[in-house]
Amino acid sequence: MAAPALVALAHGSRDPRSAATIKALVDEVRALRPDLRIEPAFLDLSRPSFTTVVDRLVKAGFDEIVVVPLLLTEAFHAKVDVPSAVAAATERHPGLQIRATSVLGLEAQFLEVLDVRMREALRAARARELDAMVLAAAGSSDPLANQSVARLGRVWGARHKLPVTAAFASASPPTTGEAVRAFRAEGRRHIAVASLFLAPGFLPNRAAELALEAGAIAVSEPLGAHPEVARTVLARYAVGAVELVPV
Secondary structure: OOOOOEEEEEEOOOOHHHHHHHHHHHHHHHHHOOOOOOOEEEEEOOOOOOOHHHHHHHHHOOOOOEEEOOOOOOHHHHHHHHHHHHHHHHHHHOOOOOEOOOOOOOOOHHHHHHHHHHHHHHHHOOOOOOOOEEEEOOOOOOOOHHHHHHHHHHHHHHHOOOEEEEEEOOOOOOOOHHHHHHHHOOOOEEEEEEEOOOOOOHHHHHHHOOOOHOOOEEEEOOOOOOOHHHHHHHHHHHHHHHOOOOO
């Protein structure tokens, strides 16, 4: 009996770098588990769609699928879009067992990835000194999602003994520009911004643009196809696969 297929479900973006990054992340996951059928899919704006991927897997003979939402917070997409997509697929394919796991979330090990991306950005900017950091995320109308970003920022700042402010590209203040200007008003001049996004796209671009306009010395790239992210995808899959087993 084949193991359940894994669908890594991302939001999608008009920026072609986003889909390329998600597919590179899926390649990292496949390298760790070459025995699994693993497919990328997107809720919107990018291809292949979730519908297309599920249909393809059913045609290939899979009757169990674990969906891992490639999202960093439990906000609207996780609470509404993903369950709706899974429900539609289940209705379209009677007998198909689909389990959507929890989102990737803001795991402590992602701080290691943030550090890697920040070191890359600082080297590119030839910057050797920091006296504050901004943790930039998408932002949500759900205050709990924003609070989780702020909490991760505090943990990250404690590790580096630097002040860290969470900032958001949409839905909630402050923007990255406002966060950078607030630090500059305190007399801090060496401020870097970490991109707490999974892949490039409109929101990370906007966050970077506002930060640099406000005087940030460097802005890191999104988390991307890092092995720690791939391992988290597989950890979520493992839980989902167990939940598919009848009790």
